[in-house]
Amino acid sequence: MTVTALLFASYAEALGSDRVELTLAGNTTVRDVVERLRAMPGGSSLPASPLVAVNLTYAGADQRVESGDEVAIIPPVAGG
Amino acid sequence: MTVTALLFASYAEALGSDRVELTLAGNTTVRDVVERLRAMPGGSSLPASPLVAVNLTYAGADQRVESGDEVAIIPPVAGG
Amino acid sequence: MSIRTAIVRGAIDVAALLAEVESTANGATILFLGHVREMNDGRAVTGIEYSAYGEMAERELAAIASECAEHFGIAHLVAEHRLGALELGDVSIAIVAAHPHRAEAYEASRFVIEEVKRRLPIWKREGYADGASEWVNAGGVAHEQPAQEQQ
């Protein structure tokens, strides 16, 4: 299955991309997506447990990820 | 000695005037001024211990009043 | 340092007050507006007449602003209170407080309006849809029926 990982701000700069298509096995969680990203070049800048949103909603590390999901890795927010 | 008593809002309506010149003996306090006003026609509408300002500053009942002072009897405020 | 207060008779120019406190030193600006509300204590209000012990109200409002500036480290604060006959929706008071940080700006703004309510020698007579009018807060002392209803 395939999920789209979105990266922003400092995380996008660290990985040199703001959008990564990942091919994963089934039975995948948010944690698996994060680990895959952290194994990429520049990925060590990502914390082991970053804030994550799946399909626009904040999600825990154990949440299941389905094919086609959009998994956004959210750096510490600084709005306002 | 003479002091000027100022009345506002509901108190001015009760006494039918917003300014009363009072002639008083010496050794006079805020309390004496209030008692004199309460003895006037309509004066029973004033509370025994209203908020009072002497020369534009809030004052206690025991504060001395001097000749020429402006003694304002302040109804419950409702600004804002 | 830009601290200014006034008791005014005309409409309050809110945009001008906001412009007055502008400074790149500030990260947060809070504007408080008080308006004439259409309902009070379940009665339909048609307008409010504000009156004041003018000279003392000016002094007290200036004192409140000065205490606020000192207490919260506020360098940009402007407050105006309007007197006279106000219609529904009209702005009776505007307070603008600006500060490098939002917590202080909120606290300063709240301080000013609470002190105004507590000690500014200003009174209001509410007019109601049924033709009556009453001094607000006066405990009924000055309740007065309009002439046409005193039958």
Add this chain to the structure above:
Amino acid sequence: MSIRTAIVRGAIDVAALLAEVESTANGATILFLGHVREMNDGRAVTGIEYSAYGEMAERELAAIASECAEHFGIAHLVAEHRLGALELGDVSIAIVAAHPHRAEAYEASRFVIEEVKRRLPIWKREGYADGASEWVNAGGVAHEQPAQEQQ
């Protein structure tokens, strides 16, 4: 009921937002403005570039407003957050909350800005007078010297 939120790219029209919530049902209106401040953590700031996870930021800001309306009984609330390159003094966020009573208006206003700071997926890169720029809040992960200084 008038609740509206937006993530915008152009300048925020504060007067229009104030007009949008006007209602004679309300006795108090609170406007919060966030600005680009000239100093942060002791460094001279020259501007801020705001970026966002746009689609989610829109959803979260709408959710915050909706929670606010329910929690504080607020019927008139409008909030806009700006993205892009902002200069010193520019308004990055404006929140207007109006309510019959001031306590609720203050609390609602504060609720919105605190929730925005906590969960709106928006980031800012501050530019400094020394030519450097940094992601704010990022713990130094993304500190980057400008090209001309990487000698």
